[in-house]
Amino acid sequence: MPRYIHQRPQWPNFYWDETIVSPVLGQVRYMQGKISGRMEALGFSVQTEAILQTLTEDVLKSSEIEGEILNIDQVRSSVARRLGLELAGLIPSDRNVDGVVEMILDATQRYGTPLTADRLFGWHSSLFPSGRSGMFKITVGNWRDHEKGPMQVVSGAMGKEIVHFEAPDASRLEAEMALFTQWFNDDQGLDAVLKSGIAHLWFVTIHPFDDGNGRIARAIADMQLARADDSTQRYYSMSSQIRRQRNEYYAILEKTQKGDLDITAWLEWFLLCLQASMKITATTLDAVLKRVHFWDKHASTALNARQRTMINKMQEGFFGQLSSSKWAKMVKSSQDTATRDIQDLVEKGVLKKSESGGRSTHYELLW
Numbered sequence: 001m002p003r004y005i006h007q008r009p010q011w012p013n014f015y016w017d018e019t020i021v022s023p024v025l026g027q028v029r030y031m032q033g034k035i036s037g038r039m040e041a042l043g044f045s046v047q048t049e050a051i052l053q054t055l056t057e058d059v060l061k062s063s064e065i066e067g068e069i070l071n072i073d074q075v076r077s078s079v080a081r082r083l084g085l086e087l088a089g090l091i092p093s094d095r096n097v098d099g100v101v102e103m104i105l106d107a108t109q110r111y112g113t114p115l116t117a118d119r120l121f122g123w124h125s126s127l128f129p130s131g132r133s134g135m136f137k138i139t140v141g142n143w144r145d146h147e148k149g150p151m152q153v154v155s156g157a158m159g160k161e162i163v164h165f166e167a168p169d170a171s172r173l174e175a176e177m178a179l180f181t182q183w184f185n186d187d188q189g190l191d192a193v194l195k196s197g198i199a200h201l202w203f204v205t206i207h208p209f210d211d212g213n214g215r216i217a218r219a220i221a222d223m224q225l226a227r228a229d230d231s232t233q234r235y236y237s238m239s240s241q242i243r244r245q246r247n248e249y250y251a252i253l254e255k256t257q258k259g260d261l262d263i264t265a266w267l268e269w270f271l272l273c274l275q276a277s278m279k280i281t282a283t284t285l286d287a288v289l290k291r292v293h294f295w296d297k298h299a300s301t302a303l304n305a306r307q308r309t310m311i312n313k314m315q316e317g318f319f320g321q322l323s324s325s326k327w328a329k330m331v332k333s334s335q336d337t338a339t340r341d342i343q344d345l346v347e348k349g350v351l352k353k354s355e356s357g358g359r360s361t362h363y364e365l366l367w
Helices: 018-040 044-065 072-082 095-109 117-127 170-185 192-206 213-229 238-244 246-257 264-297 305-315 324-331 335-347
Strands: 152-155 162-166 351-353 363-365
Touching: 018 044, 018 192, 018 213, 018 264, 044 072, 044 095, 044 213, 044 238, 044 264, 072 095, 095 117, 095 213, 117 170, 117 213, 162 246, 170 192, 192 213, 192 246, 192 264, 213 238, 238 246, 238 264, 246 264, 264 305, 305 324, 305 335, 305 363, 324 335, 335 351, 335 363
Parallel strands: none
Antiparallel strands: 152 162, 351 363
């Protein structure tokens, strides 16, 4: 008896209950239009900041789902450079950061270009520029082989892994991926958002690479969502919401893999997750508006690199209250320099003394 869906004779002929899926899909499509309409009514600077923030979040959270924590400043700088944005305070970024950014941008900015094996190999090579995953050497830029035995899909820390399912044998990969990419590139008359959920599940099931399958699956889903929007402008992050619901994500994937080819439950979960990410976008846009208005107000305010760095961190909600000692530690300056920087910002109307009191003086951003 088949244990996993890819072992069933009907694979990959998925089916679902339209009466359950359609109402949720309608709500998602409504919110999608609402967000697009709101963004079109805003200025270019707000749109640019929203796109930058969304893509930065997407890169960070997609990696975080797999347990890899990237530097937010490096990710933001890498995204900005590749979008051709001239922003103050950009810093150099590591190869592994640039690789994830390149994959996400290639997927979302070139969403109309066909998905091919060679393109997927390029994404995989970008994710693993050293040819290693952690300390382990892996096959990069090609499908996994038989050498390491069956491909088990796991989550959790090393030594505490949870096996969710076993992927198809390596001998099937070329045919499986040829079928998948043909389906992805062809028009079957499916709703484009629904196709994103199916593509995500289908790719994760095949699991064609030694590592990075989850991140590539989410990039493929984002690519299809960009097709659904018919836009390179990204205002919501599916990966961020999956990160918030990571335990549910692995649970529904495992349940679906061990069921039959009825993927109603998976599609309902995927659409509800997407809907939740769109709801959060409304809050994110408010924060983006505040940030853009702040920098518009201080467009002519003379600020040094340390001050810009700290203002950005305060806008991103860094942990704790700002004091001169924390300033000095975070920008690696002397206490005297930190005090002068802060006093200068107070005089320019950027910072104010906190009214919370306490043994030492703290400062707040004047939005």
